[in-house]
Amino acid sequence: MKRVSLKDIARIAGVSPSTVSFVLNGKAKQMRISEALASKIMEVAKKEGYHPNPVAVSLRTGKSQILGLIVETISGNFFASLSRIIEDEAARFGYKVVYTSTENNRQKGKELIGMLSQRQVDGYIITPTPGMEQDIKELIADNKPVVLMDSYFPGIDVPHVLVNNYEGVLKGMAHLIEKGYRRVGFVTVDLNLVQMEERLKAFQDSMHKAGLPTDDLVLSIKYEEDKEQGIHQVTSFIQNTPDLEAVFFATNYLGLLGLESIHRLGLKLPDDLAMIVFDDHDVFRLYPPGITCIRQPAEEIAKTALELLMEQLGKGNNGGESKIEISPGLVVRGTTEYGQKVNK
Amino acid sequence: MKRVSLKDIARIAGVSPSTVSFVLNGKAKQMRISEALASKIMEVAKKEGYHPNPVAVSLRTGKSQILGLIVETISGNFFASLSRIIEDEAARFGYKVVYTSTENNRQKGKELIGMLSQRQVDGYIITPTPGMEQDIKELIADNKPVVLMDSYFPGIDVPHVLVNNYEGVLKGMAHLIEKGYRRVGFVTVDLNLVQMEERLKAFQDSMHKAGLPTDDLVLSIKYEEDKEQGIHQVTSFIQNTPDLEAVFFATNYLGLLGLESIHRLGLKLPDDLAMIVFDDHDVFRLYPPGITCIRQPAEEIAKTALELLMEQLGKGNNGGESKIEISPGLVVRGTTEYGQKVNK
DNA sequence: CTGAAAGCGCTTACAG
DNA sequence: CTGAAAGCGCTTACAG
Incomplete structure (x- = not known):
């Protein structure tokens, strides 16, 4: 059951190891090795079931x-x-x-x-x-x-x-605004990452462009917060924001918190509250019907x-x-x- | 940025490569290398940030x-x-x-x-x-x-x-029977695997031991069947089995089919129908409340x-x-x- | 056109 | 106690 080595092939074919190596690495022509010899070597290698040892190749x-x-x-x-x-x-x-x-x-x-x-x-x-x-x-x-x-x-x-995070949120917001939503909340996470900044900025730009204020409409959850804490914050955000019509969740984790909050509040999607999620990780299949997703093309x-x-x-x-x-x-x-x- | 090699360490420490190798592989004592020399070599290796090249070790x-x-x-x-x-x-x-x-x-x-x-x-x-x-x-x-x-x-x-597949199903069945369920269905898959055989056998043995017949209570789904087909089969099994009180699903995939079927039939868990799942892959967190799982200790x-x-x-x-x-x-x-x- | 030789970085009998 | 040498399986200048 011993593995055949390049040397074995050389011996069997009656040539030197270098020749075998050249042929097997497709350098036969470059090294001007005769067609006949090359194909003979190929054949021997195949017949003996030769596979180069990747460890040796890697070392070399x-x-x-x-x-x-x-x-x-x-x-x-x-x-x-x-x-x-x-x-x-x-x-x-x-x-x-x-x-x-x-x-x-x-x-x-x-x-x-x-x-x-x-x-x-x-x-x-x-x-x-x-x-x-x-x-x-x-x-x-x-x-x-x-x-x-x-x-x-x-x-x-x-x-x-x-x-394109900015574009993604822009798209989602355009969708909402076009549908007539004006009081749109934005739930994000307190994490110093470029993606999150882009997303928030796109939300604000969209709202302002539509002449809508955003003062009381942004909720930023602490990254370290545990899940239950997060749900609590989202819940009271939804409850205490007057006339809230829709919420944009900036990540799918936040979306899940939102889903749970909405569930606990007994609200019906999307009639009582519309929901849109930026799905960082292409898991939108997990969401129930009635939710809009900005989907990452993973x-x-x-x-x-x-x-x-x-x-x-x-x-x-x-x-x-x-x-x-x-x-x-x-x-x-x-x-x-x-x-x-x-x-x- | 070149990696330091064992040879480098040997040179710096003023000894031969073999000595370094012995020391670094904990064979100093065995090779009767002096403590002083050994610890000197260790120190040099550490100072130079030496890490053996695993590829070379593997080849050798x-x-x-x-x-x-x-x-x-x-x-x-x-x-x-x-x-x-x-x-x-x-x-x-x-x-x-x-x-x-x-x-x-x-x-x-x-x-x-x-x-x-x-x-x-x-x-x-x-x-x-x-x-x-x-x-x-x-x-x-x-x-x-x-x-x-x-x-x-x-x-x-x-x-x-x-x-222990047999024991798992036995446990689940004991639970059901103890609660008073008598008309228990068993949904399995047409796959020639020892696990599945054990599970079916345990179901039958449990029922028979309790003096209950199993004639019309086993549904075996074809492995190749697609999801929709499977749901269809489970649905009609539930509908057409008289007095069905509970169903035991032999795998969690089958359990998901069952869940969907029950949902479509508008049945309420566990009041209308009790459900128990053999959870091959420890995914029981995916199931809604009201379902009993035989859980694999992954x-x-x-x-x-x-x-x-x-x-x-x-x-x-x-x-x-x-x-x-x-x-x-x-x-x-x-x-x-x-x-x-x-x-x- | 082809072969002998060095060397990748290690380990391990072998010989002092 | 320690070093020189072979060898794991390959590739690639180098020399014919």
């Missing part, structure tokens, strides 16, 4: 043909949507993918990157969390190919691909990220920033789209 | 300190429950874990195992699917450490750990599987069968446990 070349995908949590829907797409796409380019997650743990993020780089991972696709800024800087300094997904750090010059984001990475791997890290923002879709869940608002 | 030793975890799908809750536990446990033993999924694709299962074995994976934890029998046999023949989880092949002598299964694997890794594959069955728990979801059945 310093490349592993492996990509590292680092996400926040491996058990979420975001990861589920992504992993398969990235794996398939990577395979097309001859790469394997290993997955790791930080599980919301700063320390672990650091270790992971360290471990991956030791294993000679050739490139990284990372969903960055606030704590990883430094690690990512080091990766860049080390000239490693990196692409960020879903978010980015304004201070670091590294390719990233994410949904598939397109993943594909684009991989392409950016391949570009870097193909021609070295050019260090140029490439910021790609993908337009989100507006999805009305279910068939019961809420109609024109009557008594505006 | 033939071991990778990596375990392969193969599951059916990476996007399910089962995987989510498992991955973290296995990863943590493996880390305690100094192993990393790489995940792969067959995504219900026979061909892919084969490729995956091939790829992992090339990468010198030291051991396998596999959730077997019917198509993998041959591949697993080869692994065994090849003397690779393997542990199966969640299922097993009766014909193959390989360690496996799974919930955590314990995962831990045990890893221990079995470590045993093999520690002392070589002894080839002996070790079949471990873990007792399932009975979980009544939510606070609204259904009460004593009144009009039996």
Whole structure:
């Protein structure tokens, strides 16, 4: 059951290991090895079931043909949507993918990157969390190919691909305003991330453009708050905001809090209150009918990220920033789209 | 930014590479290297930030300190429950874990195992699917450490750990019968798997022991059937079985079909119809209150599987069968446990 | 056109 | 107690 090595093939074919290596790596022509010899070697290799030992190749070349995908949590829907797409796409380019997650743990993020780089991972696709800024800087300094997904750090010059957050909220707001909603609340989270800022800004711009005030209409939940606390805050926000007609939730986690609040208040969607969610992670299938979602095109984001990475791997890290923002879709869940608002 | 190598450490410390290797691998004493020298070498290694290159170690030793975890799908809750536990446990033993999924694709299962074995994976934890029998046999023949989880092949002598399916259904049935339910249906799937056989047998044995007939009470759904078809079958089963008081669903997929059917029929849980689900994959959180679950202890299964694997890794594959069955728990979801059945 | 040789970074008998 | 040497399986200048 011993594996056949390149040397074995050479011996059987009666040539030197180098010749076998050249042929098997498609450099026969370049090395001007005769067609006849080349095809003979190919045949022997096939017959003996030869497969190069990737560990040896990796040691020799310093490349592993492996990509590292680092996400926040491996058990979420975001990861589920992504992993398969990235794996398939990577395979097309001859790469394997290993997955790791930080599980919301700063320390672990650091270790992971360290471990991956030791294993000679050739490139990284990372969903960055606030704590990883430094690690990512080091990766860049080390000239490693990196692409960020879903978010980015304004201070670091590294390719990233994410949904166009501003445009997404704009779309959702246009939809609501067109339907006649005027008292629209916005629930966001107290997190210093570019995405969240963009979303809030788009809300305010939309309202102001429509001549609507936003003074008492923004609720910002603390990130550390636990779930029950959050539900409580959303509940009283809904109760205490006069004439509230609709609420825009800036993330799907917030959306779930909202759903629960609405449920507890005994309100009916969308008649009593309309609801719209910015679905960061393409989980809109979880929502019941009657909710509008700004949907992230996870598939397109993943594909684009991989392409950016391949570009870097193909021609070295050019260090140029490439910021790609993908337009989100507006999805009305279910068939019961809420109609024109009557008594505006 | 060049990595420091063992050779570098040797040069800096003024000793030979072998000495460094011995010290760093804890064989200083065994090789009778002086304490002073050993600690000096340790210090240099630390100061220079030396980390052995795992690729080189792997090439030289033939071991990778990596375990392969193969599951059916990476996007399910089962995987989510498992991955973290296995990863943590493996880390305690100094192993990393790489995940792969067959995504219900026979061909892919084969490729995956091939790829992992090339990468010198030291051991396998596999959730077997019917198509993998041959591949697993080869692994065994090849003397690779393997542990199966969640299922097993009766014909193959390989360690496996799974919930005690028979006992689980027995528990659930005892619960129902004790509450006074007599007309209990059993919905299973037409799949030739030991787990399913055990579950059905336990149902029949329970009923018979209580002196209850089961003739018209078993529905077996075809595995290939699509979801809508399945819902249809369950719906008519519920409608056409006289005096049906409760239904036992043999898997959580079937349970979801049942939930939808009950919803469509406008029945109220558990008053109109009681429902109990064998939750293969610890997803009982998805069910609404009023449903009883036989819950798989995913955590314990995962831990045990890893221990079995470590045993093999520690002392070589002894080839002996070790079949471990873990007792399932009975979980009544939510606070609204259904009460004593009144009009039996 | 083809082969001998070095070397990727380690470990481990073997010889002092 | 410690070092020189071989070798894991490959790739790639270098020399014919």
